[in-house]
Amino acid sequence: MHEKSVDVLNKAVADELSAVHQYMYFHFHCDDQGLDLLANLFKRTAIEEMLHIERLADRILFLKGEVEIVASHPVQKLTKVLDMLELACKMEQDSALAYNRWANECSANADSVSKKLFEDLVVDEERHYSQYDTELGHLAEYGESYLALQSIERSKRTAIGAPGGQGPA
Numbered sequence: 001m002h003e004k005s006v007d008v009l010n011k012a013v014a015d016e017l018s019a020v021h022q023y024m025y026f027h028f029h030c031d032d033q034g035l036d037l038l039a040n041l042f043k044r045t046a047i048e049e050m051l052h053i054e055r056l057a058d059r060i061l062f063l064k065g066e067v068e069i070v071a072s073h074p075v076q077k078l079t080k081v082l083d084m085l086e087l088a089c090k091m092e093q094d095s096a097l098a099y100n101r102w103a104n105e106c107s108a109n110a111d112s113v114s115k116k117l118f119e120d121l122v123v124d125e126e127r128h129y130s131q132y133d134t135e136l137g138h139l140a141e142y143g144e145s146y147l148a149l150q151s152i153e154r155s156k157r158t159a160i161g162a163p164g165g166q167g168p169a
Helices: 003-032 036-062 081-108 112-142 144-160
Strands: none
Touching: 003 036, 003 081, 003 112, 036 081, 036 112, 036 144, 081 112, 112 144
């Protein structure tokens, strides 16, 4: 068994699980504020992070390891969009750095498949970072108007009875 690979794969599971929890928390709060675009971005990212956990778990099991389902960090209770986006950028940067490091560690331990898995995950984490960084740029450029426009869109859909015009009851 590749014990060192299983160890770093489980660290990645813990980080991904924390990301799922954090992004779903952000999704709920953005949805509650009528910020549909951001709510959907956080939800979509959380789902992608769940798929990462599945890929990591499959690899751990193949290596005859035990999958540890324990989050690495508690949810940070942030409700301001700027704070959410800044934390999301930091989380994605940290993941990309760790996954690059762990890819090299797996390579040094003759586990090229786990190395490739980490390299593939870096691509996704960098894309997530780019999406959140873009949203931070919009917020910086347009200010609170950017968020107000998202909320107004939901209000317009609600007023005409269009699908998706209201949040949960």
